[in-house]
Amino acid sequence: METLKVIKIGGQVIDNTSALNDFLEDFVELKGPKILVHGGGVEATKFAEQLGIEVTKIDGRRVTDADTLKVILMTYAGFINKNIVALLQALHCNALGFTGADANTIISKKRSVIPIDFGFVGDIVQVNTKTLRTLMSQEITPVFCAITHDENGQLLNTNADTLASELAIAFSEHYSTELYFCFEKSGVLRDVTDEDSVIKELNPQTYENLLKSGKVADGMIPKLDNCFRAINHKVSQVSIGQPEMIRDTSVRHTKIIK
Amino acid sequence: METLKVIKIGGQVIDNTSALNDFLEDFVELKGPKILVHGGGVEATKFAEQLGIEVTKIDGRRVTDADTLKVILMTYAGFINKNIVALLQALHCNALGFTGADANTIISKKRSVIPIDFGFVGDIVQVNTKTLRTLMSQEITPVFCAITHDENGQLLNTNADTLASELAIAFSEHYSTELYFCFEKSGVLRDVTDEDSVIKELNPQTYENLLKSGKVADGMIPKLDNCFRAINHKVSQVSIGQPEMIRDTSVRHTKIIK
Numbered sequence: 220m221e222t223l224k225v226i227k228i229g230g231q232v233i234d235n236t237s238a239l240n241d242f243l244e245d246f247v248e249l250k251g252p253k254i255l256v257h258g259g260g261v262e263a264t265k266f267a268e269q270l271g272i273e274v275t276k277i278d279g280r281r282v283t284d285a286d287t288l289k290v291i292l293m294t295y296a297g298f299i300n301k302n303i304v305a306l307l308q309a310l311h312c313n314a315l316g317f318t319g320a321d322a323n324t325i326i327s328k329k330r331s332v333i334p335i336d337f338g339f340v341g342d343i344v345q346v347n348t349k350t351l352r353t354l355m356s357q358e359i360t361p362v363f364c365a366i367t368h369d370e371n372g373q374l375l376n377t378n379a380d381t382l383a384s385e386l387a388i389a390f391s392e393h394y395s396t397e398l399y400f401c402f403e404k405s406g407v408l409r410d411v412t413d414e415d416s417v418i419k420e421l422n423p424q425t426y427e428n429l430l431k432s433g434k435v436a437d438g439m440i441p442k443l444d445n446c447f448r449a450i451n452h453k454v455s456q457v458s459i460g461q462p463e464m465i466r467d468t469s470v471r472h473t474k475i476i477k
Numbered sequence: 478m479e480t481l482k483v484i485k486i487g488g489q490v491i492d493n494t495s496a497l498n499d500f501l502e503d504f505v506e507l508k509g510p511k512i513l514v515h516g517g518g519v520e521a522t523k524f525a526e527q528l529g530i531e532v533t534k535i536d537g538r539r540v541t542d543a544d545t546l547k548v549i550l551m552t553y554a555g556f557i558n559k560n561i562v563a564l565l566q567a568l569h570c571n572a573l574g575f576t577g578a579d580a581n582t583i584i585s586k587k588r589s590v591i592p593i594d595f596g597f598v599g600d601i602v603q604v605n606t607k608t609l610r611t612l613m614s615q616e617i618t619p620v621f622c623a624i625t626h627d628e629n630g631q632l633l634n635t636n637a638d639t640l641a642s643e644l645a646i647a648f649s650e651h652y653s654t655e656l657y658f659c660f661e662k663s664g665v666l667r668d669v670t671d672e673d674s675v676i677k678e679l680n681p682q683t684y685e686n687l688l689k690s691g692k693v694a695d696g697m698i699p700k701l702d703n704c705f706r707a708i709n710h711k712v713s714q715v716s717i718g719q720p721e722m723i724r725d726t727s728v729r730h731t732k733i734i735k
Contacts (some may be wrong), residue, residue: 270527289556297555298547301624301632305578309630313578315608318565321575322617348618350573359580359608366559372567376558 222251222357223394223467227383229258230402232462233299240306240335242401247312252355252394255384256316257303257362263294279437283338291376295364300419304362314360319343320374320466322325322350325382327367327375329472335390341367341375343382346389384442384445384454391453398454400442402461406473409435417460422476446475478538478591481652482723485641487516487660488659490720493555498564503724510613510652512644513572514621515561516637521552528654536695541634549634561621562629572618577601577625578632580608583640585625586631599625601632601640604647615717642712649711653682656712657678658700659720664731669694675718681705704733714732727733 227245246255267274267290275282279296283291300316307314310374313406319325319341327341363386365379380400385399407453409416411434418425426443435443446457458464460472484504490496492592504513507727514631517540525548529592533540541549565572575600577583587597621644638658645656651708669692676683684701687693693701702717716722718730 226727268726274630292559293555295555296559297551297553301550301554301576302579304576305626306630308578308581308626308628313581314578316574316576316578318562318574320572320574322612323566323571324561347516350612350615353615354580354608357608357611366624368563372564374563383523432635 220395220418222394223390223396224249224251224253224399224444225383225387225390225396226241226253226399226401226465227256227258227379228293228401228462229260229379232401232403233257233259238462240304242462243303243306244324245462247307247310254351254355254363254390255363255382256298256305256365256386257295259299260297262299263291265393265415266290266294270276273329277335277337279379280337280340280441281376282336283340285339288339288374288376290397292366292374300362307360307362312356314362317361317363319363319375319377319382323347323370325367325377325385326349326370327377329369329373329375339373341369343367343377343385346385346391348389352393353444363433374450376440378445379441380445384449387449387454388452393456393457396453397456398446398449398458400446400459401465402459403461406460407435407439407473409434417471418473419471420474420476433464443475448477450477478651478653480510480697481654482507482511482657483526483641483645483648483654484511484657484659485514485516485637486659486720487637488517488610490659491515491517491670492519496720497561497617501561501564501568505565505568507647507723512609512613512621512648514623514637514641514644515553515557515562516623517553517557521549524548524552535593535595538595538598538636538699539634540594541598541649543597546632546634550632558620558622560646565618565620570618571616574610575619575621576632577621577635577640582609583625583635584628585635587627587633592706597631597633598727599627599635601625601635601643602724604643606651610651622706636699636703638703640701642707645707645709645712646710649713653713654662654711655714655721656704656707656716657723658704658715658717659723661719663729664718665693665697667692675729676731678732678734695709702734705732708733708735710724
């Protein structure tokens with residue numbers, strides 16, 4: 220089976236132009252089919268503030284009212300996605316930007332308002348890989364922002380980690396799929412204040428212990444849940460760390476183990 | 478040769494939700510390969526005002542400084558394009574949104590600052606049809622906003638009429654191509670205040686006479702220049718009028734004649 224790499228970038232890797240450029244230079248060097256998934260939270264928050272739209276978060280997750288959805292659409296699908304596509308093209312990588320609505324690639328269902336009304340937030344119910352496989356066979360690289368649709372005309376904000384994870388799971392039927400979560404930390408840390416405390420291999424038992432000890436930061440819990448879901452659904456490799464790990468496997472990072 | 482329809486919508490067809498929905502319902506009924514190109518000027522202008530960004534126009538054409546480019550990217554590629562894609566998907570049309578950077582489909586060159594500096598505005602130099610043809614053979618419908626790139630990482634604002642016209646010209650090598658410009662007027666009018674004065678067939682001589690008489694409105698001149706360029710470069714049919722003309726050819730409109 221051919222190997223497919225699904226790489227998610229978020230946090231400061233996107234917000235810092237030089238970090239983004241460094242990452243993209245490494246990304247284009249990767250051989251074989253690959254998909255890039257990007258978040259963009261900080262830029263959207265800044266932009267919402269500029270427009271006087273208040274950002275509400277519950278449990279670290281953004282509440283998406285109609286105004287916020289518009290801001291997210293503009294920032295993720297417009298500004299960030301198209302800039303990344305243009306930068307990749309300049310590096311001779313034939314990128315093509317996607318939301319889940321494009322070519323009906325990712326269908327989601329608006330999340331129930333019970334127990335918490337997160338607004339226009341979608342939970343992924345289906346990934347259609349056919350068009351993406353055709354494009355990748357022609358050396359086109361899909362670049363996804365974290366927006367999906369419900370097939371009834373409603374665009375929905377979707378967690379970017381979950382989107383990357385669900386893409387990787389869906390493609391595991393056709394490829395040996397590797398999933399990488401790149402952010403500013405060196406991996407999952409035993410001690411969040413100490414970059415040297417990276418856990419090299421994280422198995423479900425160690426994760427449970429970390430959760431019990433309260434040592435996993437709020438934002439990390441959904442990310443790690445996505446990691447374990449992926450490794451338990453035929454994704455062959457799941458890694459968390461700084462973007463350098465995609466270029467050099469000896470760079471410290473965390474591998475998720477079944 | 479198979480027929481390809483390239484349809485450009487602009488003006489009030491985009492800004493009015495019910496007009497847009499009516500158009501899209503007709504659009505999805507069209508048989509065979511088709512490409513939708515949309516403008517979005519009014520929405521971008523409103524949005525720029527909201528952000529306190531001043532819009533400068535010279536000869537009816539927007540000057541695109543860095544802030545304006547960002548607004549255009551967000552409005553055209555993010556908000557309008559993705560909403561149209563989602564609405565088309567709801568109507569069972571498998572739409573996929575594009576800028577010219579996506580899959581390197583439309584390459585442009587930043588316009589010379591002499592005699593007028595229009596800022597980040599691109600003049601199209603190349604259209605790559607291969608990926609689009611593959612997608613259309615799989616019944617995917619490309620939806621273009623009027624943004625291109627220079628292959629060096631710079632996105633550029635591009636006239637939507639020109640973009641539609643250049644797409645139609647490039648595809649004429651592979652299809653019998655029909656180009657439609659849909660807007661709120663019934664076609665080219667002899668008297669701009671009288672919707673009943675539609676010119677049924679406009680040839681270069683009539684056009685020249687209209688120009689001399691000063692009866693063509695400012696915004697119409699570049700549109701008509703694009704029409705004549707298309708009909709002179711192997712596009713088989715060029716029509717201007719209200720969106721209803723794509724559904725019912727008996728609806729009055731203007732046909733461009735060589």
